Amino acid sequence: MARKKDVNSLAENRKARHDYFIEEAIEAGLVLVGTEVKSIREGRANLKDCYAEVRNGEIFIRGMHISPYEQGNIFNVDPLRDRKLLLHKQEIGRLAGLVSREGLTLVPLKLYLKGGRVKVALGICKGKKNYDKRDSLLEKAHKRDVERELKNRNRY
Template identity: 80%
Template sequence: MAKRESNKTLAENRKARHDYFVEEGMEAGIALVGTEVKSIRAGRANLKDCYAEVRNGEVFIRSMHISPYEQGNIFNVDPLRDRKLLLHKDQIRRLSGLVQQEGLTLIPLALYLKEGKVKVNLGVCRGKKNYDKRDAMLEKAHKRDIERQMKERLR
C-alpha cells in the first residue's frame, strides 16, 4: 500500500500575510469537481486576490483560479467558479459572526494535501494599513540584519 503525503503544501497566498493581520486560522475541506484535483496536484492553483464569503449558511471561495487540466477534455470547468468549503454548521455560524464585525474578512491562506484530500487553510483576517506594512517590512529587515551579525560572530 502506498504511503500518502501528509500536509504537502500545493499553493500559498503569500500576499495575504503582507496585506492582512491573521487573527485565527481554520482548516476546511473544499468541494472540487472533475479534473480540478489533478490540476491542483500539478501546482496550477492560484490563491492571489481570492476571498471567502458566507452565503445562505454556506461558505464559498471566490476568485480562486484553478487552471484547466491539460489532459482533461469535456470535464474541465470554469477556472474562476465559486467553490464550496466543507465546514460544520457551528463553524459556519462562528465565521459568519466574525465576518459581520467591522474590518474582518475570510482569506484562503494555503491549499495543501492531508491524507490524500485537498484542504484549505482559511484565515480570519483584519486589513493592514500602509504604515503597518512598512513597520512589518522594517521589522523583517532588522531581524535579518541581526541574524546575519550573529552568524558572522559565530565564525
C-alpha cells in the same frame, strides 16, 4: 536563507500575510471536481486576490484560479468559478458573525493535502494600513540583519 517548502503544500497565499493581520486559521475541506484536483496536484492553483464569503449559510471561495487540466477534455470547468467550503454549521455561524460584526475578512492562506484530500487553511484576518505594512517590512529587515550578523560572528 532559502524558504522551506512544506511537503504537502500545494499553493500558498504569501500576499495575505503582508496585507492582513491573521487572527486565527481554520482548516476546511474544498468541493472540487476530478480535473481540478489533478491540476492542483500539479501546482497550478493561484490563491492571490481570492477571498471567502458567507452566502445562505454556506461558505464559498471567490477568485481562486485553478488552471484547466492539460489532459482534461469536456470535464474541465471554469477556472474562476466559486468553490464551496466544507465546514460544520456551528463554525459557519461563528464565522458569519465575525465577518459581519467585527469587520474581519476570510482569506485562504494555503492549499495542502491531508490524507489524500485537498484542504484549505482559511484565515480570519483584519486588514493592515499602509503604515502597518511598512512597520512589518522594517521589522523583517532588522530581523534579517541580526541573523546575518550572528551568522558572520559565529564564522570567526
